[in-house]
């Protein structure tokens with residue numbers, strides 16, 4: 001049985017201007033080593049939920065705790081630090097910085113928490129190779145396809161071995177073989193070093209590596225029979 005304390009979400013509520021309720025009374029517990037997939041119709045609020053879990057957006061009510069630490073009790077500096085050190089985030093729009101090389105982009109999470117630039121370079125290089133982009137580290141985002149950018153984003157989210165991985169449609173731009181390759185990285189992070197992962201997805205292959213598949217509704221997350 002997984003330890004339910006890595007990510008706990010209690011009575012979370014969020015509305016957007018309209019006003020329209022995206023969700024209310026949302027509860028979730030994700031243990032170390034557990035992978036949860038979240039599905040739901042377009043516009044239902046999956047990306048908004050992920051942003052709240054990462055402390056990038058505020059809920060209207062409820063609480064999110066990572067390893068027992070609630071975002072609500074932290075100032076902006078402490079929030080940023082928790083996010084940098086403990087979370088790896090794959091954004092739907094990737095957000096690869098155009099003025100840094102790909103290797104520098106991937107090394108960024110390490111550079112922000114450790115002064116050892118040489119070690120960060122080595123780890124970034126290895127991570128790029130792991131997503132099938134070995135030898136491309138000196139290139140820039142402008143030269144990459146959507147699927148390649150997505151893989152750089154995944155390498156950057158995993159390089160600092162975060163306790164919590166949050167990924168928004170992480171295989172949306174990938175062919176099935178490449179998708180399987182990156183999904184193995186998520187699965188390895190969970191099984192080998194006890195990371196917890198929340199993956200927003202429409203893909204059956206991604207749902208297949210998850211321990212639970214949940215559907216987002218206005219009443220919260222509903223477990224899907226498998």
Ligand SMILES: Nc1ncnc2c1ncn2[C@@H]1O[C@H](COP(=O)(O)OP(=O)(O)OP(=O)(O)O)[C@@H](O)[C@H]1O
Pocket residue numbers: 016017022040041042043044045046047048049
């Ligand atoms: N700041 C905002 N102002 C108004 N509406 C917003 C705001 N932020 C989000 N929304 C709306 O909230 C809804 C949920 O958006 P969100 O991106 O979370 O959905 P999603 O489930 O991830 O969708 P998709 O699967 O298409 O990516 C959308 O209808 C969006 O237009």
